[in-house]
Amino acid sequence: MNAYTNPLRDPQDRRLPRIAGPCVLVIFGVTGDLSRKKLMPAVYDLANRGLLPPGFALVGFARRDWENQDFAKVVHDAVKEHARTPFREEVWEQLLEGIRFVSGAFDDDAAFERLGDTIRELDTTRGTGGNHAFYLSIPPSGFEPVMTMLRKHGLTEGGEDNWNRVVIEKPFGHDLASARELDAVVSSLFQPHEVFRIDHYLGKETVQNMLALRFANQMFEPIWNNHYVSHVEITMAEDIGIGGRAGYFDGIGIARDVMQNHLLQLLALTAMEEPTSFEASQLRTEKKKVLAAARVPERYDLHTARGQYAAGWQGGKPVIGYLQEDGVPEGSGTETYAAIRVDVDNRRWAGVPFYLRTAKRMPRRVTEVALSFKRAPHLPFTATDTEELGTNALVMRIQPDEGVTLRFGAKVPGTQMEIREVSMDFGYGGSFTESSPEAYERLILDVLLGDPPLFPQQEEVELSWKILDPVIAYWASLDEQPEQYESGTWGPQSGHDMLARDGFSWRRP
Numbered sequence: 001m002n003a004y005t006n007p008l009r010d011p012q013d014r015r016l017p018r019i020a021g022p023c024v025l026v027i028f029g030v031t032g033d034l035s036r037k038k039l040m041p042a043v044y045d046l047a048n049r050g051l052l053p054p055g056f057a058l059v060g061f062a063r064r065d066w067e068n069q070d071f072a073k074v075v076h077d078a079v080k081e082h083a084r085t086p087f088r089e090e091v092w093e094q095l096l097e098g099i100r101f102v103s104g105a106f107d108d109d110a111a112f113e114r115l116g117d118t119i120r121e122l123d124t125t126r127g128t129g130g131n132h133a134f135y136l137s138i139p140p141s142g143f144e145p146v147m148t149m150l151r152k153h154g155l156t157e158g159g160e161d162n163w164n165r166v167v168i169e170k171p172f173g174h175d176l177a178s179a180r181e182l183d184a185v186v187s188s189l190f191q192p193h194e195v196f197r198i199d200h201y202l203g204k205e206t207v208q209n210m211l212a213l214r215f216a217n218q219m220f221e222p223i224w225n226n227h228y229v230s231h232v233e234i235t236m237a238e239d240i241g242i243g244g245r246a247g248y249f250d251g252i253g254i255a256r257d258v259m260q261n262h263l264l265q266l267l268a269l270t271a272m273e274e275p276t277s278f279e280a281s282q283l284r285t286e287k288k289k290v291l292a293a294a295r296v297p298e299r300y301d302l303h304t305a306r307g308q309y310a311a312g313w314q315g316g317k318p319v320i321g322y323l324q325e326d327g328v329p330e331g332s333g334t335e336t337y338a339a340i341r342v343d344v345d346n347r348r349w350a351g352v353p354f355y356l357r358t359a360k361r362m363p364r365r366v367t368e369v370a371l372s373f374k375r376a377p378h379l380p381f382t383a384t385d386t387e388e389l390g391t392n393a394l395v396m397r398i399q400p401d402e403g404v405t406l407r408f409g410a411k412v413p414g415t416q417m418e419i420r421e422v423s424m425d426f427g428y429g430g431s432f433t434e435s436s437p438e439a440y441e442r443l444i445l446d447v448l449l450g451d452p453p454l455f456p457q458q459e460e461v462e463l464s465w466k467i468l469d470p471v472i473a474y475w476a477s478l479d480e481q482p483e484q485y486e487s488g489t490w491g492p493q494s495g496h497d498m499l500a501r502d503g504f505s506w507r508r509p
C-alpha cells in the first residue's frame with residue numbers, strides 16, 4: 001500500500017478526493033505558535049488523509065541555527081502533540097524525505113539564495129514541477145520584506161506549466177491605509193490569483209455549514225430578516241490570555257486581531273444574500289455587498305465597549321492580568337475585550353442590530369452566531385403561562401461544541417398550560433461519522449489546489465477596516481485605560497450596558 005493511501009476515507013464516499021499535485025510548501029515563521037500548533041500538524045493530517053502527493057515537500061524558514069533533522073524533529077513533535085489523525089510511521093517516513101530547513105532572517109540575502117537552492121533541489125528530486133506555495137506565518141511587519149526578497153531572488157517566477165502562490169496571514173494591515181499600502185506591494189509582486197489571504201475561520205466546517213444551513217434548506221430563509229429577527233449576537237470568546245504573544249498582540253489589540261477579520265466575516269456570512277453559486281467571485285460579491293452596507297452607529301460611546309483583563313480565576317486557578325503578562329509594557333492601553341454594534345443598512349436587515357464581541361480570559365472558549373427572534377405578535381396565554389418562555393433563537397455553534405441549537409417554547413407536561421423554553425440540538429458528533437478537518441487543513445489544501453472561494457479578497461479586507469477604523473480611532477482618542485474586567489468573567493460592565501441600552505442582554509453561551 002502506498003503510504004499516502006487513505007485509510008481514513010469513507011469507502012462509501014464516491015466523490016473524487018481533492019488531491020494536491022506535486023509542490024513545495026515553504027513556511028516562513030516555522031518556529032512560531034501558529035506553525036507549531038496548526039500548520040505543521042495540518043500538513044501531516046493532509047498527508048495522512050491521502051490528500052498530498054508523494055512528491056510533496058515542506059521547507060521551514062526561521063532564524064534558528066538548525067539542520068534539516070532538527071527541524072524534522074520539531075515537525076515530528078508538533079504532529080505528535082497537535083495532529084488530529086493517528087500517527088502512522090509510513091506516512092511520516094514519506095513526509096520526512098521532503099522536509100528541509102533554511103536558517104535566516106527576513107533581510108538576509110544569502111539565506112534567500114540558500115532557500116532558492118533548496119527549492120531547486122526539491123524541484124528536481126521530488127518532481128515538484130516548479131510549483132511553490134510561500135506561507136507567511138510571520139508578524140505582519142514581515143510580510144512586505146519577505147515578499148520583496150522572494151521576488152528579488154527570483155523565487156516566484158511562474159510559467160505556463162507551473163505556479164507560485166503566496167499565503168498571507170491576517171491581519172492584513174493594521175488599518176485601511178496600511179492595508180492599501182500592503183496591497184500595493186503585493187500587487188506589484190504577484191498576480192491577484194497568486195495571492196491567498198487567510199482568514200482561518202472560513203476554513204472551519206461549522207462556518208461553511210452556515211451556508212449549507214441557510215441555502216440548502218427552505219425553512220430558515222423566510223424568517224432570516226427584520227420581520228422576524230430582533231437582533232443577532234456574534235461571540236468569539238477565549239478562556240486563554242495572550243500567552244507568550246505580547247510581541248504580536250500588544251499595540252494590535254483584539255479588535256484588529258480578530259474582529260476585523262473573523263467576526264466581520266461571520267457577520268457577512270450571516271447577513272449576505274444567496275450567491276448564485278459558490279464560485280469565489282459570486283460568494284465574494286455577496287459578502288462585499290453586506291460589508292459595504294455595514295457600519296457602527298455613531299455615538300461610539302454608546303455602541304462600542306472595550307476592556308482589558310485583570311487578574312482573576314480561570315478553571316479554579318488564579319491567573320495574572322494583561323499588564324502583568326511577560327513582554328507587555330507598563331500601562332499598556334491595548335484592549336483584550338471589544339464589543340461593537342453593527343447596523344446593516346439594507347432592506348433585509350434595517351432595524352436589526354448585530355452585536356459583535358470578542359475577548360481573552362472569558363469563562364470559557366466559545367464561538368457562536370445567535371439569531372434572536374421577535375416575540376409572537378399575540379400570545380393567547382395568560383402572563384403566568386408564559387413566564388418561562390424566553391426568546392426564540394437559532395444558535396450556530398461554531399466551536400467547540402459544534403452544531404446548531406433551536407430554542408423555542410414548549411408545553412410543560414401536566415394539567416396546566418405552562419410554557420417553558422426548550423432546546424432542539426444538532427451536534428456534529430451525534431450526526432456524522434466523518435471527522436471535521438482542522439480549518440488549516442482545508443485552507444492549505446485549497447492553496448495547493450489553487451481554489452480561492454474561502455479566501456477573502458482585498459476589497460473585503462478594506463471594507464472591514466472601514467467599519468472598524470473609526471471605532472479604533474475613537475478609542476485611541478480617549479485618554480484613558482480600557483475598563484478592567486476580572487479574568488474568568490464575561491467582560492466589563494460597559495459591554496453589558498451597551499446591550500442593556502437597546503433592551504437586550506448578552507447570551508451566556
Ligand SMILES: NC(=O)C1=CN([C@@H]2O[C@H](COP(=O)(O)OP(=O)(O)OC[C@H]3O[C@@H](n4cnc5c(N)ncnc54)[C@H](OP(=O)(O)O)[C@@H]3O)[C@@H](O)[C@H]2O)C=CC1
Nearest residue numbers: 029030031032033034062063064105106137138169170171
Ligand atoms: N498564533 C495564532 O493562534 C494565530 C496566528 N495568526 C497569524 O499568524 C502569524 C504568525 O503568528 P504566530 O505564529 O502567533 O507568531 P509568533 O510570534 O509565534 O511567530 C513568529 C515567527 O516569525 C519568525 N520571525 C519573526 N521575525 C523574523 C525575522 N526578522 N526573520 C525571520 N523570522 C522571523 C519567528 O522566528 P524566530 O523563531 O526566529 O523568532 C517565528 O517563527 C501572525 O500574522 C498572526 O496574526 C493567525 C491566526 C492564529
Ligand SMILES: O=C1O[C@H](COP(=O)(O)O)[C@@H](O)[C@H](O)[C@H]1O
Nearest residue numbers: 170200236238257258262367399
Ligand atoms: O486569529 C486568531 O485566532 C486565535 C483563535 O483561533 P480559534 O480557531 O482557536 O478560535 C486567537 O487565539 C488568536 O489570538 C488570533 O490571532
